[in-house]
Amino acid sequence: MLLETQDLAYTYPAGKQEILHEINIRFRPGEIAAITGDNGCGKTTLTKLLVGILRPGTGRICLGGNDIAAMSLAEIGRQIAYVFQNPAQQIFCTSVEQEIGYGLKNLGLGRNEIEQRISHYLDYFELSEYRQTFPLSLSQGEKQRLMLAAVLAMHPRYVILDEPTTGLDIYRRKLLGDYLLRIKKDGYGVIFVSHQVKFIKAYADRVIRIEDGRLSDGRGDCG
Amino acid sequence: MxxxxxxxxxxxxxxxxxxxxxxxxxxxxxxxxxxxxxxxxxxxxxxxxxxxxxxxxxxxxxxxxxxxxxxxxxxxxxxxxxxxxxxxxxxxxxxxxxxxxxxxxxxxxxxxxxxSERDFLLALVQWRIPYEIAFMVMVGLHFLPILREEALNVYYAVQMRGTELQKISARLKIKLYTRMLLPIISGAIYRAEQMAIAMDARAFRAYPQRSYMRRLxxxxxxxxxxxxxxxxxxxxxx
Known part of the structure; x- marks a missing residue:
């Protein structure tokens, strides 16, 4: 299921200048794509457009050929997961277990299936010991792993992470990178925004560079 | 004017x-x-x-x-x-x-x-309102847009985890909005703590008398x- 942008352009409501112009990119499942570029070039805006938080001015975003403009945020969220730069802003449950289970209940899954997935993802992201912990008391790296667990448990097709390496030390960065490789192997499409050249080189299959709101090579499909 | x-x-x-x-x-x-x-x-x-x-x-x-x-x-x-x-x-x-x-x-x-907000801070101080209170009012106003952005992020995050806000009952909506306060309040407390440390580090209230570069x-x-x-x-x- 391809995620693609077609002639995407965006201007913030209060702004007069276009932030993104003629963006044409294709993302594939089982691939890690890194979006990079200078501060304010439109990286986060692009990711927010990809998940439907912002609606494009012109152009469209298609998931499996369907325009996401016709989908609600909840429908998009089932296919494309998004982890904010500050994962604490996405945590609203009172235990780690509940946080992972929240989306699963919305999917209408049975009790056994929910329990199974919670245990699996707690184990996968080494969070089992924090099962009953208040999520906001976790460290930055743990919160990030929790959010990855909470969104991946819903089995989306794509995971988008906005600056996931912010505030992580070298060891935690490596752990995060290894998790990304694991989920890529499981068939998820991963898109992350980063400035960390080393991290991008180590884990990304493809680098998309944005300069002044445009793709630097004019194409978003290069290897 | x-x-x-x-x-x-x-x-x-x-x-x-x-x-x-x-x-x-x-x-x-x-x-x-x-x-x-x-x-x-x-x-x-x-x-x-x-x-x-x-x-x-x-x-x-x-x-x-x-x-x-x-x-x-x-x-x-x-x-x-x-x-x-x-x-x-x-x-x-x-x-x-x-x-x-x-x-x-x-x-x-x-x-x-x-x-500018700085001008109003000076105005309140020259009206003999304690600097701490005037400063707090200005900081509060300054934080409003940040709080709004954070609240919006939580609002989007809840929906992206499969909640159809338009389709759920009013009772569930109220319960959910109450839950959404958790990260907003937590973020505000964290930011207030960080700001208090930053202000202390720059000698806020270290001396009873405060000087001003400018007077209205x-x-x-x-x-x-x-x-x-x-x-x-x-x-x-x-």
């Missing part, structure tokens, strides 16, 4: 808001609204570009107007359905009054947009405006 002293602007807002609260007659309120618009135009505070904010609350104003009209029983009936008075002249006056009052208060606050000075037109505003308000209120 940006050079008008911020204390004069604060006093203008206080006088207009007080009159808006005291006045009940919609005609008087309408006149006050016209005066407020004239003052905004004179101050050139970029108020026209911010009118979209007022447009956003129009549905709320309409609801308040309707509620006032429907639930005021006194006065001469203007509209009756099956013998029940739906609209009376007093209800209409009350509805219009509430609507105009809110519009005047919001528009008078736009007068403050023509000065009232000019003739400020004295004239302040005296006129206060006198006019007192006369109109008596």
């Amino acid at each position: 940006r050079e008008l002293d911020p204390r004069s602007k604060l006093l203008m807002v206080i006088c207009i808001s007080t009159l808006a609260i005291v006045y009940q007659d919609p005609w008087k309120l309408l006149l006050l609204l016209l005066c407020t618009i004239l003052m905004l135009a004179w101050l050139d505070s970029g108020w026209l570009s911010r009118m979209h904010a007022l447009a956003k609350i129009l549905p709320l104003l309409a609801l308040l107007f309707l509620l006032q009209c429907l639930f005021t029983r006194q006065g001469v009936p203007l509209l009756s359905i099956h013998g029940i008075n739906v609209l009376t002249d007093q209800g209409l006056a009350m509805g219009l009054g509430v609507m105009l009052r809110i519009i005047i208060i919001i528009m008078s606050a736009m007068i403050l947009l023509s000065s 000075k009232l000019k003739k037109r400020d004295y004239f405006l302040q005296i006129t505003m206060v006198l006019l308000s007192v006369i109109l209120l008596i």
